[in-house]
Amino acid sequence: MDQSLTVPPSAAHPAAIADDLPPPARQRWLRPFKTDRKAQFGVVVLVLLLVCAVFGPMLSPYDPTETSFDLTLSPPSLSHPLGVDDLGRDVLSRLIVGAQVSIVVGLSTVAISLVIGVTLGLLAGYFGGWIDFVVMRYIDLQWAFPNFIIAVYMVAVFGTGLWNVIIAVSLAYLDDFARIARGMVLTIKQEQYIDAARTVGCSHWRILLRHVLPNAGAPLIVQATVSVSYAILAEAGLSFLGLGVDADTPTWGLILAEGRTFISRAWWLGVFPGLFIMLTVLSINFVGDALRDALDVKETG
Amino acid sequence: MTDHHDRSAPPEVAAMQAAWDDAHDFDPRDPLVGLSRAEMSGPQISRRGVLRLMAAAGTLTAAHLLPAGPARAQGKAGGTLKCGWAGVGQITTLDPARMNQVLQFQITSNVLSGLTHINADLIAEADLARDWELSADGTEYTFNLREGVTFHNGEPFTADDVLFTYERSKNPAVSIHSRALGNVKGIEKLGPHKVRFKLAGPQASFLVKTTERSSGRVLTILNKAAIDKLGEAAHGMMPVGTGPFRITQHTLGQSVVLEKFDRYYDPERPKLDRVQIQPILDAEPLAAAIEAGDIQLIGGGQIAPELIDRLVANKDLVVTAQASPGFESIWLNPHRDPFKVSSFDKPIAELMKEKGFMVRLAIAKALDRELFIKQAEFGRGTPAHGSINPAMAFYFDKELAKTSLQRFDLAEAKKLMAAAGYPDGKGFPRLKVLLTPPMRRQVEVVRAILKRNLGIEMEPVVKDIPVALDEFSTMEWDMVRIGSGGDYDPDDAIVDWMQTSSLFNGQKRDKAKYPFGYFSDKEADALIEQQRVEGNLEKRRDLVRKADRITSDKVASAFLYHPATILIHRKSVNFPDVSRIPALVDLDRTTLA
């Protein structure tokens, strides 16, 4: 379940990707999306997903919580394109609303671990000394636990539920961001313009926010992209173990976990949610890969 | 409830007719149904006695008149039976003093013995006892023990083992079931193979609840030398008994291996050489395993109901359903709005004037139990209106479904809600319902039914089992979805759940804040106490039914359903009817084709 791509600080190594000198910024961003089929595919899927998430309630043909017991386990049909589940709810409507919840889970998880992780990483890298020591020991410590196990443990502490799952998963994955941020700061700190800013009398905060952070952005963006997919998968894994969100919030993970025992009796319950998750994660990874190529991010995170 | 369809040669019709006539040949007004007390003493309550009692209860069916015993031995002796135990990741302990799950009893019932063992009709039969005698006042049971019985470690079985087991089980630090010996004053060794139990008062359930071997009962006979040699922990994993099988290997979370015990007291049993039991937590892999033939029989916890129809459709499998000894309920906290009832000790007519009671009753009446069973359990189960379950055929009250105040009546339920100030659910608070992970689907169905029928919303709160049980006993909740299993005797239901002092009735509550737990009724308390000591089965049955009716009418809980036990095995396994003891998987007569 644990798909961290991160390499521990001690094992970082050089392996750049770009074949030639980087072209101007805007082109750099867009270039892979023009040529790379995988990236194009990813973008299309993600845009569709966003549309679902934003206009979900308007798009979904039925109320996703409405149970019609007469229709229980009806196969896909014109009126219910993806079939009806074991409680008589329309699967398509649930998956559309689930898209919203899954995106909320994915984005908030990444937002939380990004903010906390990057803050820790920036402070550690920039100030060094005891702050660095403490943060690094914490990261080492978290590194010694598999991320998914941390998430399971956190849910045990906080209890199940949407926000508890979000907090649990974001805490489990924040060390990746901290490590990247710190590494970038250490590199950027050597640059002349930072020295210049310091001699001009800029405050630490200003230097960190205006000069360091923007330059550390590229790898963080890549990491953040990929982390969204971990969050979606981690949520599914937690739901499978019965540690996910409450039944009130239909995430894809929950829909799939609940549908899995029906897979041979009513395949649409066990197959469609899985396909939705798979396509989304696949798309995120394709886009992440394209960004990595485009932004010339080293293959460490 | 049993639906066996594969009955082969019909038994002698004439003999059946004679048995049927004899069973019904009594004066319906005679409380003892024409039976003498002698017929109620053991080696078992006579077959004639059982049939008469069942006929009197109206539960006698032609199926009961089929010849008993392993009459249709289809398979040969020998072979290895591979079993999957559903819904469990590991068999944590097999020590009868520590076990509390049916899926554990199912294993030990093949390994350990008691003085008695229940049969498929839940009647106690002689096991390690050869026979027994009950004193006239009903307080002394004298058992003659079977001679020539050997433990798996070679030690002979004697009265000392019964004494040792009694002492061990009585100690609450060792046994979580010590309370079940509360009514036993003492035990006396009358000879190497004779013991006498002295009870503080008569106890109708003694032979089923106390001396029975299977359901973690307190007198599942163990051997001191074996425990001393292995140590408590190792013995807890591989207990040594006198049963038909001995445990030769127990790899936690992976498998329990049973092997035929050559010196079992009945040379005819067991037939199998070896039984391998694998715990399988997830439902789909379990179904795949029996379809693929990796396992041949499924025991253990409940099988996900949605998979059963698929297995029924499989020609290589035999699926039989049977009433399971238990009840499932939705508990409503009488100390909180909107279910508030300051005291249940008043006539129904007066309770009916209280808003809290109206709401309780409205919820119970709005529970469309047939629909619930169809939707949540795919049609397997029996609607419940009380705690006495249909597996206890003799005590089960079929009429309750028609006469209980709790019976499904939507118009009446809506009226009650309106009278309580919540017309169509308007203004009704969104209540939290506490449940454990396996209950999720069921609670979704209950929510949908109550939302549709009464317009009320519930919010499920899922907690792990240790947390949920703890919280349930503190009374700090709105609603709880929990139930009971392994109830073979009425005491298991009404003594353990329905009395003010019951085991589960708010043990950990703040006693200053809450004078009682989820339910307390003086009349019910008294009836339950009376039935507990009543030796006459007919009279006991009436008391049990009365108590059951009060707890039903006064909504001790909104009773939901009695689950069904589903036994699934491959065609190659011959699992005879005589072994079909509700909720157990006794493999001593099982053969492989």
Add this chain to the structure above:
Amino acid sequence: MAGYLVRRILGALLVMWAVATLVFFMMRAVPGDPLAAMMFDSGDPAAAEDLRKALGMDVPLVEQYARWLWQLLHGNFGTSIYGSQAPVRQLLAEALPRTLSIAGLSFVVACIIAVPAGIVAAMRKNSPADNALTLVAFLGLSMPDFWFAILLIILFAANLQWLPAIGYSPLSEGFWPWFSHLIMPAIAAGTTFAAIIARMIRSSMIEVLKTDYLRTARSKGLLTWRILLVHALPNALIPVVTVMGIALALMLAGTVVVENVFAIKGLGRTLIEGILNRDYPVVQGAILAVSAIFIGSNLVVDLLYTVIDPRIRYS
């Protein structure tokens, strides 16, 4: 070198101690009383107290911690408090070979998919072959692993009946029983990492291909598969070794869900069940085992790396 080694090992031990301490106290912060569930049926509060005393859970937390640490230093992990009372060391000793078997085999599965995928992706960027192989490699990463595992079971066990659906058979009972039980778990856990390793190989291959020697060979059209496999690949694998070490360690954790599906009681499931039952000693022991493997493999990989690539200094 020796000094570096000692420092690294000391550092690892320090982290292990911190892990142990953290887990000890954090486990007790989890709501829920392990004894409550066990003693629920007894309904006797005194009995629960007796048991608490017998398990040494009645003394102050700090004292419990000190006792546990002292025992730990003597190699005693304590005993499970929930039900079995089995020694934790025994539980771990039973679980470890199962998890290592799954992790080892899934590593092999991952490499079988990833190495060709990575090479082709580097050589023929954005070709149909690259796209197809990348897709395969990424599919594993994209599917929730319990779902993938169930699909495998339905196909290969329930329908085709080629492989046993569930369970584990120790190697001592024969190679095929062991192997056949592990094929599906290994595929389910291994494909997850195929994408990661494929991506590593791809990027380091691109680096290697940029070296003068290979660039020349390429421009002269002399770049044969033989040169590629004999000269380029080994160089490309150097940085990959580090990630493979990490991936192996990650796979140990990744088997959590897979073990649950296939009813194999490995480290992951031991850990999850321990957490759910609030079985403190089991969780503590299992976490220590997992993190020891993590930290240990990390250390070994680092040392290995310095051997393979002497440019890395011991700093």
